[in-house]
Amino acid sequence: MKKKAFFAALPHCLPVCTGFLFIGMSYGVYLSSLGFSFLWPMATSILIFAGSMEFVTANLLILHFDPLNALLLALTVNARHLFYGISMLEKYRGTGRKKWYLIFGMCDETFAVNVSAEPPEGVDRGWFYFFVTLIDHCAWVTGATLGGLVGGLLPFDTTGIDFVLTALFVVIFLSQWLAAKRHLPAVTGVLCSVAALVLFGADNFILPAMVLILLALTGLRKRIEREEVQPQ
Amino acid sequence: MSMTFPQMAATVALVMLGTVITRALPFVLFPGDRPIPAYLKYLGRVLPYAVTGLLVVYCLRNVSLTSAPFGLPELIALAVITLLHLWRRSTLLSLAGGTISYMLLVQLVF
Numbered sequence: 001m002k003k004k005a006f007f008a009a010l011p012h013c014l015p016v017c018t019g020f021l022f023i024g025m026s027y028g029v030y031l032s033s034l035g036f037s038f039l040w041p042m043a044t045s046i047l048i049f050a051g052s053m054e055f056v057t058a059n060l061l062i063l064h065f066d067p068l069n070a071l072l073l074a075l076t077v078n079a080r081h082l083f084y085g086i087s088m089l090e091k092y093r094g095t096g097r098k099k100w101y102l103i104f105g106m107c108d109e110t111f112a113v114n115v116s117a118e119p120p121e122g123v124d125r126g127w128f129y130f131f132v133t134l135i136d137h138c139a140w141v142t143g144a145t146l147g148g149l150v151g152g153l154l155p156f157d158t159t160g161i162d163f164v165l166t167a168l169f170v171v172i173f174l175s176q177w178l179a180a181k182r183h184l185p186a187v188t189g190v191l192c193s194v195a196a197l198v199l200f201g202a203d204n205f206i207l208p209a210m211v212l213i214l215l216a217l218t219g220l221r222k223r224i225e226r227e228e229v230q231p232q
Numbered sequence: 233m234s235m236t237f238p239q240m241a242a243t244v245a246l247v248m249l250g251t252v253i254t255r256a257l258p259f260v261l262f263p264g265d266r267p268i269p270a271y272l273k274y275l276g277r278v279l280p281y282a283v284t285g286l287l288v289v290y291c292l293r294n295v296s297l298t299s300a301p302f303g304l305p306e307l308i309a310l311a312v313i314t315l316l317h318l319w320r321r322s323t324l325l326s327l328a329g330g331t332i333s334y335m336l337l338v339q340l341v342f
Contacts, residue, residue, distance in 0.1 A: 015327045047248045057247045065239040067246050074250025080286065081251070085258030087280045089268055092259070099259070106255045108287060115280045160335035166291035166306075167313055167330040173284045174317045174326075185278035189285025202293040209289070213282050214275075221274055228277075 005119070005127035012117050012132055015171075016109045017139035019164040023051060024140045026162070028147020031058055038148030045144035049137055050107050053077050054144075080206055083213075084111040091115070095126030105133035107140075109165065112172050182227045188216045301342040309334035 028041040036058075048054050053074055060070050084106050091114070092099050102114075110133050119128035177186055196209035217224075235243070262268050268276070295303045313330035320326070 011324075014324065044244055047244060048251055050251050053247060053251060057244065060243055060247070061235065061240050063234070065235050065243065067242055070243045070246040071250045074247040075254060078251050078254040080283070081254040082257060083279050083283045083286075085255060086272060086275050087283065089258055089262055089272070089276055093264075103256045103259055104252060112284060112287065116284075157339055160305075160338040161331065163306075163309065163334040164327060164331040166288070167309070167327045167334070169284060169287040169291055170310060170313050170330070171317060171323050171326045173288055174314060175321075175323070176281055176284055178321070180281060183281075185281035186285050188278075189282030190289060192282070193286045193289035197289060197293055205293065206286075206290065209286055213279075213286065217275065217278050217282060218271075221271075224278060225274065 001124050002127055002131075005123050006131045008120050008123045009128050009131035009135060012113050013135040013139070015164060015168050016113060016136050019109070019162065019168065020136060020139040021143040021146075022161045023165070024143020024145075025147035025150075027051070027054055027058075028144040028149070029151055030055065030147075031144075032148050032151050034058060034062055036061075036148070038145055041144035041148040042141060045141045046137075049105055049140060050078055051140070076207065080108075080210060081106060081111075083210065084115075087111075087115055091125075092129065095129065098126050098130045102129050102133055105137050107136070109168065110136045112169060116172050116176055182224065184220060184224055184227070185217065188220065189213055192216055305334055305337040305342050308337060 024041075024045060027045070028038065031041045031044075032038065040061075044054055044057060048057065056073060056077060057070075060066070060073070085103070088102075088106070088111070092102050095102060106114075113132050113136075114129050117128075117132070119125050173186065177183060180186065192212035193205070193209045196205040196212055199205070200208050258272075262272070292303075292306060295306050297303050309330045312333045313326050316322075316329045317326040
């Protein structure tokens with residue numbers, strides 16, 4: 001059962017693994033440039049597993065000790081995960097003790113794959129989600145550790161390879177669009193995010209975007225649910 | 233470095249705690265067989281679509297449309313992804329095509 005789920009999950013993870021190996025490496029290289037041994041990128045990527053927050057953590061570690069700030073930063077930078085949890089509440093039900101690892105490892109990319117991928121017929125859902133999470137996690141830790149070990153010694157120009165994760169979200173967006181009967185939720189997400197980005201700027205737009213999305217989806221509930229009952 | 237090892241370990245632990253809280257909160261509030269309110273179920277159905285849109289915008293947040301190259305590498309790569317995906321509906325092909333064209337654009341053209 002586990003073997004079947006592993007091989008079903010593997011192809012879904014290849015794009016994420018590519019991105020994670022290189023971005024993980026740049027994280028490890030960054031930490032080694034700040035004077036940390038490879039054990040730091042390795043340990044932090046095992047324990048935190050949230051890419052952007054780990055870069056922020058690196059900057060916290062070279063400043064003065066400010067525990068409250070560290071906690072508050074993690075809560076705000078990662079607040080978008082609340083939406084992932086709400087989206088996965090039903091999907092992750094009945095997955096047993098694996099559920100706690102699924103929740104621990106629910107980074108952007110793992111969430112995006114698990115929320116949109118359908119495990120093939122005869123494959124256990126829980127184990128499928130588990131292996132998607134675990135393979136992504138391993139790729140991230142491997143990249144970060146390698147980056148910490150080798151420093152900046154890559155043999156070819158990888159500028160732009162991090163675009164693979166942007167491309168992944170775009171492809172998932174397109175697949176969802178093509179599969180969905182209604183497009184109002186997707187349009188709402190894009191419009192609210194762009195509006196928040198324009199109003200609040202690139203560094204502070206996630207929380208306002210989340211509030212706008214919540215307000216818009218709440219206001220549109222009647223209309224969206226009416227469309228759900230009457231498929232066009 | 234101005235922190236002691238225990239202080240650094242505590243910082244990492246607190247970041248880990250904050251991250252886990254944002255991921256676990258909905259599951260802690262609605263464990264096992266506790267019924268999920270209709271409103272949250274509705275959000276659970278529509279948020280995946282809205283949040284993917286948010287993630288796309290999040291990835292492109294630092295692209296400047298007012299200074300060179302005016303977001304052109306991103307725009308062209310997005311067009312390549314969209315056309316490839318409409319044509320073959322193959323995730324790996326769309327991803328590889330989009331990423332490779334982006335890398336060529338930023339390394340050789342812009």
